[in-house]
Amino acid sequence: xxxxxxxxxxxxxxxxxxxxxxxxxxxxxxxxxxxxxxxxxxxxxxxxxxxxxxxxxxxxxxxxxxxxxxxxxxxxxxxxxxxxxxxxxxxxxxxxxxxxxxxxxxxxxxxxxxxxxxxxxxxxxxxxxxxxxxxxxxxxxxxxxxxxxxxxx
Numbered sequence: 001x002x003x004x005x006x007x008x009x010x011x012x013x014x015x016x017x018x019x020x021x022x023x024x025x026x027x028x029x030x031x032x033x034x035x036x037x038x039x040x041x042x043x044x045x046x047x048x049x050x051x052x053x054x055x056x057x058x059x060x061x062x063x064x065x066x067x068x069x070x071x072x073x074x075x076x077x078x079x080x081x082x083x084x085x086x087x088x089x090x091x092x093x094x095x096x097x098x099x100x101x102x103x104x105x106x107x108x109x110x111x112x113x114x115x116x117x118x119x120x121x122x123x124x125x126x127x128x129x130x131x132x133x134x135x136x137x138x139x140x141x142x143x144x145x146x147x148x149x150x151x152x153x
Contacts (some may be wrong), residue, residue, distance in 0.1 A: 004074055005104035007033060007094055009064035010052030011123065012077070013130025021080050022073040030097040030134055031066035033106075038062045038147040042086070042109035043117050052127065052147075053109045054090070063119030063140035065130065066096045066104060074105060081107040116149065124148045 003026055012018050018025070037060035041049035053063060069077075081087040087107045094104045124144065131140050 002071055003068050004071065005090055005094065005096065005102045006067045006069050006074060006077065007031060007060050007064055007104045007106040008067060008130070009033070009038060009054070009106070011047075011065075011126050011130070013065045013134060013136075014126045015133050017126060017131065018067070020129050022076050025073070026068040026070075028065055028067045028134065029099065030136055031064050031094045031104075033062040033092055033094055034060075035062065036060060036062050036092075038143060039112075040117050040119050040148055041112040041115070043113070044086075044123075047120055047123045049120035049123060050148075051074075051109075051119065051123060053112055054106070055112075063131070063136050063143060065136075066094055066099075066102065077107065083107070084110070086110065105133060119148050 036054045037057040039053050039055045042051050043050040043054050089105050090108045090111050092104050092106055094102055096102050125131050127144050128141060131144060
């Protein structure tokens with residue numbers, strides 16, 4: 001079976017939400033994506049607010065989770081993320097803890113807005129919970145809060 005590294009940086013860092021979507025995964029590890037920054041510039045009707053997206057920025061990095069999954073699970077994530085109407089797959093290179101550099105797939109919004117779209121408290125809470133579940137550290141939590149325009153705990 002072919003395994004794929006999937007980079008989660010939004011809701012999908014949250015283990016319980018990810019389990020609802022793809023049931024289980026082979027492995028999950030802390031990861032960093034350099035050359036991008038975390039932004040909230042896409043709107044989600046289900047989350048009733050902005051959702052995380054990636055914007056190229058050579059001087060930044062995004063903290064997240066690398067999940068090792070199979071192609072069928074990636075198809076489930078495609079459906080959940082709204083491929084091809086709201087999102088598309090993007091190939092990226094990550095630094096994965098204990099593994100090194102790997103090629104991975106992630107999802108990005110296909111129609112980001114020009115201005116920030118503030119996320120709901122529920123969405124930010126789900127992201128922060130996921131970051132804590134994977135022990136991403138205080139810098140990751142600060143980055144999420146800053147990007148969301150939030151001072152949530």
